[in-house]
Amino acid sequence: MNKIMIDEQLEGIRIDQYMALLLGDYSRSVIQAWIEDGKILVNDKTTKRNYRLKESDVVSYEITEKDTTIQPIKMDLDIVYEDEHLMVVNKPKGLIVHPSPSTLNQATLVHGLLAHTSHLSDLNGELRPVLFIVLIKIHQVY
Structure with missing residues (x-):
């Protein structure tokens, strides 16, 4: 599972917007579905797609190709x-x-x-x- 610690520069950005930037090959609607399905977590907990990141949050995700097939x-x-x-x-x-x-x-x-x-x-x-x-x-x- 990939983990990223959020720093102060990313604070306030929505989780779906951040992940869409990070995972540029996937649309934001796909990212939002993964958030709703619990494939993208913040501090090891499920979250809402409009969650605003805070400094020291840990975003974890595991995306495989089968997720989009x-x-x-x-x-x-x-x-x-x-x-x-x-x-x-x-x-x-x-x-x-x-x-x-x-x-x-x-x-x-x-x-x-x-x-x-x-x-x-x-x-x-x-x-x-x-x-x-x-x-x-x-x-x-x-």
């Missing part, structure tokens, strides 16, 4: 259609589509899709040969 979670997906290029899924109400730092290990549609297929593409950046279409029912059909 989305793991497949097997779930019962309502797959309407699937071929080698396209999948249509009936997403149930209330199911989160994509994990956030605070829901990284909760079942989301992305977790279920990763368990179902190894060919799930990332839509960030340039256009990929994958298209997600969201169909929204406006009126109840009788």
Whole structure:
């Protein structure tokens, strides 16, 4: 576990802001989730993300790569259609589509899709040969 003693120059800075500066590869929202999960401690105790550091506080943390990896979670997906290029899924109400730092290990549609297929593409950046279409029912059909 990494430990850092806070000096007077850092006094008054929020723990989440300090850790985001220290661990520049991670977003502040990821850092905040780690604080809430108890992966970042102040004086060996859990703290709130808006805690303001004090001189002589000891910040301890242990961050591993698996903390940011989305793991497949097997779930019962309502797959309407699937071929080698396209999948249509009936997403149930209330199911989160994509994990956030605070829901990284909760079942989301992305977790279920990763368990179902190894060919799930990332839509960030340039256009990929994958298209997600969201169909929204406006009126109840009788």
